[in-house]
Amino acid sequence: MSLDPAVAGFLSALRSAGVPPGFAGTPAEMRERMRGAIEGNWDPASFAPVKSVDDVVVGGLRLKVVQPHVAGTGPGPVPTVLYFHPGGFVMGSAHLMQDVARRLAHDLGAWVVSVDYRLAPENPFPAAVEDAMNALCWVHDAIGDLGGDLTRIGLAGESSGANLATVTALRARDAGIPVAGQLLASPVTNFARQYPSVAENADGYFLTRDDLAVIRMLYLGDDDTLAEDPLVSPALASVLSGVAPAVVGVAGFDPLRDDGTVYAARLLEAGVPTDLRVYPGLIHPFFGMPGLSPAADAAVSELTGLLGDLLDVPADGAPSGTGEDA
Numbered sequence: 448m449s450l451d452p453a454v455a456g457f458l459s460a461l462r463s464a465g466v467p468p469g470f471a472g473t474p475a476e477m478r479e480r481m482r483g484a485i486e487g488n489w490d491p492a493s494f495a496p497v498k499s500v501d502d503v504v505v506g507g508l509r510l511k512v513v514q515p516h517v518a519g520t521g522p523g524p525v526p527t528v529l530y531f532h533p534g535g536f537v538m539g540s541a542h543l544m545q546d547v548a549r550r551l552a553h554d555l556g557a558w559v560v561s562v563d564y565r566l567a568p569e570n571p572f573p574a575a576v577e578d579a580m581n582a583l584c585w586v587h588d589a590i591g592d593l594g595g596d597l598t599r600i601g602l603a604g605e606s607s608g609a610n611l612a613t614v615t616a617l618r619a620r621d622a623g624i625p626v627a628g629q630l631l632a633s634p635v636t637n638f639a640r641q642y643p644s645v646a647e648n649a650d651g652y653f654l655t656r657d658d659l660a661v662i663r664m665l666y667l668g669d670d671d672t673l674a675e676d677p678l679v680s681p682a683l684a685s686v687l688s689g690v691a692p693a694v695v696g697v698a699g700f701d702p703l704r705d706d707g708t709v710y711a712a713r714l715l716e717a718g719v720p721t722d723l724r725v726y727p728g729l730i731h732p733f734f735g736m737p738g739l740s741p742a743a744d745a746a747v748s749e750l751t752g753l754l755g756d757l758l759d760v761p762a763d764g765a766p767s768g769t770g771e772d773a
Contacts, residue, residue, distance in 0.1 A: 448699050451728035452665050453740030458653065458730070469545035470488035470658040471758050474568060475664065475763045479537045491737075494546050495553035508578055509563035511541035512593075513552040524596035526627075526758040529579075529586055529615070533633075535569045537577055537661040538610075547735055551603065554751045555760050558593045562588055564611065568665040576678050579611040580618050599758045602629040602691065605734040606654075606703070607662070609634035613681045613710070616690045626691035628757025630750055630751030634707045635695060638663055638674040638680040642705030650702040652673035654731040661700060672705050682710045694753040696734065696746060699727035722753050 450458070470477055498514040499713035515525065528551055532544040541561035543547065548561040564578035583602075590597050602619075604612035619626045641659075649656040667673045674758040677684040693714050704725075711723040726733060726746045737744040 448727045449698060450567070450730075450754060451740050451742045453742070454700075454728060454730055457491075457739055458651065461653075464537055467751050468658055469653070470535060470537070470655075470656055470661040474566075478538045481534065482543060484590035485543045487664070489546075493726055495550040497549050500545065500709050506581070508581055508585075509541065509546060510563040510582060511548060511563070511584070513545075513548050513559040513561065514593075515552040515556050515558065524590075524594055524599075526555060526599040526601060526755075526760060527586055527590060527593055528555065528557050528559045528601040528603050528754070528758075529581060529583055529597035530553075530559055530561045530614075531564065531602075531604035531615075532561065533604070533608045533735055535658070536572075536607045536610075536666040537662065538566070540696060544735060547605075550737070550747070551751060554748070555758065557760070558595050559694035560593075562611075563570065568668075569654070571668055572666055572673060572676075574677055575607075575611055576614055576618075576674050579615045580622075583619060583624060584628075598625060599627050600625065601627055601754055601758050602633075603632075603754060604630070605632040605732050606635060607666075610636060610681070613690075613693070616680050616693075617677065617684055617687075619692050623769045625633055627759070628694065628754055629691045630694045630697070630724065630754040631638075631707065631710075632750060633701055633703050633731050634695065635659075635662075635703050636706055636710040637680045638667065639683060641655070642709065645702045646703040648700050648702045648704065652730045654702055672750040677701070682713055687714055687719060690714070690717075690719055692720035692757050694750055694757065695721060695723045697723070698731055698733050699726055700729065701731040703731060724753070 501512045503510045532539040541563045548559045552559040565574040602612040616629045655656045695711040697704045711721050712723040733743045737747040
């Protein structure tokens with residue numbers, strides 16, 4: 448197994464430039480570095496065309512609602528995907544990940560609701576979990592206004608966002624809210640255990656073992672017992688059966704690779720239809736970096752297509768791009 452050449456070049460450039468680890472310094476410094484890195488490399492002309500992007504506030508919770516072009520998706524209501532951004536529960540926003548939300552909306556012909564959940568350490572666990580579930584409840588209640596289909600709600604996220612997606616899938620099952628599928632890219636599902644890939648990919652591949660320790664400290668504080676809570680570590684839930692079918696994508700050079708692989712196996716053991724895809728040459732967080740390499744772009748397309756299958760999106764259902772672009 449070797450690094451994708453484009454990924455290797457990216458990592459070499461970071462080392463040459465002396466870029467600090469993502470989770471070095473204060474939370475404010477982390478957030479500013481992330482903002483600068485993303486906005487400094489934005490090319491809005493490359494964003495997927497969609498019909499509209501609107502900011503919505505629901506009881507203090509901020510959402511970015513992306514409406515797709517409906518041409519090509521077939522008649523009637525369309526799917527709705529609730530998307531949770533990455534950032535270790537500490538960084539990131541719907542604004543910074545709007546390119547991901549727009550691509551999901553475009554490729555699936557789905558409404559996408561991107562969630563600005565509260566961030567740690569100012570708002571540690573369970574703030575983000577509460578925001579995630581409140582967002583799902585809003586989508587469920589507003590589905591008619593969105594033009595969506597109550598039977599085709601999906602959850603998607605990467606890294607910490609994937610944790611929130613799968614925790615929300617568990618809570619939705621228990622609350623009787625139908626969820627048709629969940630897309631989990633590079634998920635963290637077990638804070639109580641370090642798998643071999645953490646040591647294997649401890650340093651040099653963007654996300655590091657030290658980063659994971661910082662994330663745990665900022666999200667959970669000094670209460671070690673929280674790591675055993677299924678709302679923190681969904682892999683430790685006593686019953687996984689009955690949750691939404693899952694698509695799980697992991698990268699070969701990711702400290703969290705084994706975490707996602709083991710969680711996919713647990714879902715399968717519980718009888719949950721689950722499709723695991725491993726991308727050997729990629730790193731964390733590949734789903735949010737499709738411009739990094741053709742391999743990352745292909746992985747995003749594949750995982751999105753698999754979620755589309757769960758949401759009953761027609762194979763030729765991608766919007767045509769006609770109409771007014773946002």
